[in-house]
Amino acid sequence: MERAIEKEIITRLCEIVGEDHVITEGERLAPYGQDALGELFLPDLVVLPRTTEEVAAIMKLANEKLLPVTARGGGVGYTGGAVPIKGGLVLSTERMNRIKEINFDDLYAVVEPGVRTYELQCAVEARGLFYPPDPASFRESFIGGNIAENAGGPRSIKYGVTKHYVLGLEIVTPTGEVIRAGGRTTKNVVGFDLVGLICGSEGLLGIITEAILRLLPLPEARRTVRALFRTMREACACVPQFVRAALVPAAIEVMDRHSIRAVNDAFSFGIPDEAEALLLVEVDGNRDEVEREARMVERILRESGGFDVRRAETAEEERELWEVRRALSDAIKRYGTLKLNNDVVVPRSRIPELIERVEQIAQRYEIFVVNFGHAGDGNIHVNFMCDGDDREAVRRAREAVRETFAAALELGGTISAEHGIGYTKAPYLRMALSEPTIETMKRIKRALDPNWILNPGKMFSDDR
Amino acid sequence: MERAIEKEIITRLCEIVGEDHVITEGERLAPYGQDALGELFLPDLVVLPRTTEEVAAIMKLANEKLLPVTARGGGVGYTGGAVPIKGGLVLSTERMNRIKEINFDDLYAVVEPGVRTYELQCAVEARGLFYPPDPASFRESFIGGNIAENAGGPRSIKYGVTKHYVLGLEIVTPTGEVIRAGGRTTKNVVGFDLVGLICGSEGLLGIITEAILRLLPLPEARRTVRALFRTMREACACVPQFVRAALVPAAIEVMDRHSIRAVNDAFSFGIPDEAEALLLVEVDGNRDEVEREARMVERILRESGGFDVRRAETAEEERELWEVRRALSDAIKRYGTLKLNNDVVVPRSRIPELIERVEQIAQRYEIFVVNFGHAGDGNIHVNFMCDGDDREAVRRAREAVRETFAAALELGGTISAEHGIGYTKAPYLRMALSEPTIETMKRIKRALDPNWILNPGKMFSDDR
Structure with missing residues (x-):
């Protein structure tokens, strides 16, 4: 992205978060321009707010200046949700990293979005409590990112996924308003369930600034x-x-x-x-x-x-x-420098059919494939391996991915179980969802983000 | 409501669902004009569709003619969600009552919205499976209503509430489009979580025409x-x-x-x-x-x-x-002909404080109060009892309700745990939610229902 950020914007951002927390130089920008995929999209600048008020002020400014904003947690996603593919601002939540409360009697924790999943797990386990969601990236992933992506993991068969543990959220909307969804109790039916909407919305509808999470007693x-x-x-x-x-x-x-x-x-x-x-x-x-x-x-x-x-x-x-x-x-790295890791899901009884079909697809496209995952919930990670420099092999691997998505859909499943859509799966969204369903989602996006400044280029193949 | 329905509309509705399934006469309308509260609001007419296509055609017509539509399940709610307070059309789902599939291996059921909760529970238990949500009205309530209200019940401490069991939905939007949200698997992160948004939306955002529900093994x-x-x-x-x-x-x-x-x-x-x-x-x-x-x-x-x-x-x-x-x-009926049953919720450790404060409020307003409920999840049913014909007592009881809501909010809880807002709690919504939060909800409503024809007069104190 060739956009040059106006001096005025930088000055105002420095006023909001302090000079030390605005990054403008190329070298320091790079770590904020990629995720687990390793594809680099440089942001124009990075801001590191500390408070909700700062996030709100940043969003108000961005909305006024029509500046793209991409919220970033641990940056360990597999579909580019945290990557600024249209440039603009990366808003990193790394300084919003406090565990504010762990309530034993009422079984909840209040955390800022930049708390690492593993850190929360350890903190609650020390109190005899349990936070079940455990995406593979739990050591580096942030709670905010887990919620935005509705992260899964192996335990979902018994314990469900991240959204089942989010009781309440504080959110800054794309236009810079601070809103609160849900609360401190499992039961709460006051107005629309904005918690339900925000979980898994991939940073397109708002920036999570606080989360109230449900805890369980720690299994013995x-x-x-x-x-x-x-x-x-x-x-x-x-x-x-x-x-x-x-x-x-x-x-x-x-x-x-x-x-x-x-x-x-x-x-x-x-x-x-x-x-x-x-x-x-x-x-x-x-x-x-x-x-x-x-x-x-x-x-x-x-x-x-x-x-x-x-x-x-x-x-x-x-x-x-x-x-x-x-x-x-580690073991599968030898089979190729490029791993196309796709987290399809089917009703679990259809896993054998899925794997048979994936093997046929791999044979047809002469691509090595490794399948593993969560048999309890039907979520299989289909990994097509190839040489990243071999453009013909990469093309064949991408065709194999498309056919794998088609197979998962035919078997009653879908194209993403836990990684989300981001920019990598946006071209495939129409395979999984009907036009009126996509249009309904876009109506919600436009209603909350009229200028489409929050995480543009993600989920949908166009931003209108 | 004095609206006279045009002949043309009745003719077209008869074409859509068949003459036998359009009710226009006063006497047969009455049962569709009230819920557990017993307050009557006569609809102008009632339609009883059998299929999703019929529901879509009805909504297209209603949207064209700007006719209010209120979807109705079992009609056993406590906040008027299913009651047509602005007249117009009641769309009853009672004929959409088939259990389409119970899948043992993959632990889900596919049902139409008019299936009674109890009927589903029995059907899955006969197969050794378990559908946990159990609102008090489970013998008469419909699954569609349970989802629209995100119904709770005593088991939520261990098993969560209705929304935790909804994997997928087919929905007819206010403008008559048929959309699909979620699917047959617990893990599904393809696009915004419209299932999360629709659960608890009280029939304001769409009409549920099919639900895919998560099941568990039946406890021994x-x-x-x-x-x-x-x-x-x-x-x-x-x-x-x-x-x-x-x-x-x-x-x-x-x-x-x-x-x-x-x-x-x-x-x-x-x-x-x-x-x-x-x-x-x-x-x-x-x-x-x-x-x-x-x-x-x-x-x-x-x-x-x-x-x-x-x-x-x-x-x-x-x-x-x-x-x-x-x-x-039955026992509390002797304390008054009018029961103001309010389902407040607080973090469970605050229940004693809540009950102490409710007793003080009752004393101050000289109203008899009975408290019971779900200690495990903090959801207490506060029942103020009075003589429904004693207008002064009713006024005092309503003041007591308002103060009870304030107490629940002060203690970190909220004004509705499982009954929803409907029209009875709409005047109190601003006590629980901030202006920007309400405005965000309304933006979503307007985005999906530009003419505000679906369940008008509910949740918000004005329909704009």
Whole structure:
């Protein structure tokens, strides 16, 4: 973006947040111009407000000057939600990083948007409480970004996703008003549910300046059981068996044969060759109950054709079982410099069909694919791997992605489970949503952001 | 409302839904003009569509003719959400009453809006599944109404409220477009979360024509423990003790001393005079686990000062314990012909303060008050009782309601936990929400319903 920011704007921003908190030089701008995808879009400048009032003043100014604003949390997204593809201002919430309150009796926490997910998890666990949402990026992601993207993670089968833990929000609107949605209680039906609307709105409708989050009592214990399967169908067929046993695991993670080969080749886990699928099932709760449930899981896995079944007895064994899953990201790097990681989702019984179709697609386009993810909630990460410098391979990989989206939709699912749309999936939005549905969303966007200054270029393929 | 509906409109409606499904005569209109409050507002006519296409055609016509439309489910609300206070059309969903699918493996149901909550509960329980939301009106309420009002109930402490079970919706917009929000999976971050926005929107933003609902495995067992307390503070102080024991009851119901006196006087339950509060604590889950948890609950209640503690051992004893709670509605009728039932909510640790303040308010206005509700989630039903023909008493009772709302807000809560705003609480909306927050909601309303034809006169004190 070639826009030159008027001197006046810089002066006024310095008045609002202080000179030290406005970044204008190229070198220091770069870290604010990319996310986990690594594609760089330089902002014209970066502001680092400390208070809600500062955020409101920035938005009023930006709206007056028609300056694009992109809010930024941890900057670890996979679809570019925090990246300023139209230049303008990046508003980083990194200085708004206080945990204001942890209320044990009433089971909530009040936090600023720049608190890291992991930091909140540790702080509440120290009090015997539990904040369940755990996106893979939890060590670096900010709560504000988690809410804006409605982040998921492995525990959603039992605990739901981020939006299920947001009780209240303070939001600065695109026109610079400060509004409050929800409150401190699970029950609250006063006016439209703006919390519901803002969760997952990818920073297009407002900037989150405070969040009130629902907490749970911390489960006493966790336990993991691992099993290998000769087919993906067998592995997935055991999931409804848990329902029959009235059992809801905290997580059911799955890895396909390519994932297993990858970690085996890279780290010699010694997983037998006949393993075409691997399941990791975690249960949590009261100590005795977890013991009982882990045995039940073990039995169900065996009866469903699982072999080499291992039930962790100690924290050390627990870590070992998850090692395979954690090694995966590194292990697949050897298959290509470019990873197209797509978080499709289907009703969980359709996972085997999805994976079969993805394999066919990969074969047709001669692209290596690795599938793994959350078998409990139907969310599979389909990773097409190729050489990023090989333009022909990249083109083929992108075609494979489009066909994967089509397959997920045909199977009753959709194109994004937890990464959002951002700019990378905006061209595919029409595959998933009808024209009147998109138009309804845009009407809401225009109603709240008449000048379309907040996070332009995201979600929709045009900003009108 | 004196509006005379043009002949042409009636003719066109008859073409859309068939003559048999348009009601124009006064006598048959009356049942569609009131809800649980019993205040009558006659509609000009009632239409009973069977399909989404019919609903869309009706809305297109209504939008063209600027005809007010009020969607109606079971008609059992407490704030008038389904009542046509500006006349026009009532669109009853009673013929859209099919359960289209119950998917065991993928844990969801697809239903039309006119399915009764109880009917759905029974249908899924027969399959070993569980739909947790259970508003008090569940035998008559419709799923569509539950979603529109984001209905609660006693189980919200463990299971959340209706919105936590809505995966997907088909909606007809005020301008007659058919849109789809969400889908069949818990994880879905494709575009704005219109499901989140529609839940609790009280029929102002669209008409729900289909819902995809999340189900859980049916818990094997339930168990209730009852205890009496000498003070409300003692009773409420045991709630955080459950958190310390990492225990989440399915329900914690509370009755204050006036509630206890009322049922005792009416039905001779023999509850001792020193009981100033009664708690009913229900746990559910696996059979062994429930047994263990019920004992833990019993111990915590005793240690917290509870007396006359009873733990149900059989289904019969279970029923007996809940008898007291169920008798309440009938028992309090003798205290007045008019019941102003207000569902305020506070962070649960503030319940004792709320009840103390409500008692002071009642004393000051010389109005009898009965408080009971959901101690687990802070939602107390404050019932001011008076003679409906005594205008002076009614005036005093209404003042008491306003002060109760102020007290709930001061204590960090809000004016409606599960009944919604409708027309009865619209005059109080500004007590709970700031002007910019209300204006943001209205912008959304205008964006989706430019002619403000859908459920006019509700939520906001003016329709602009």
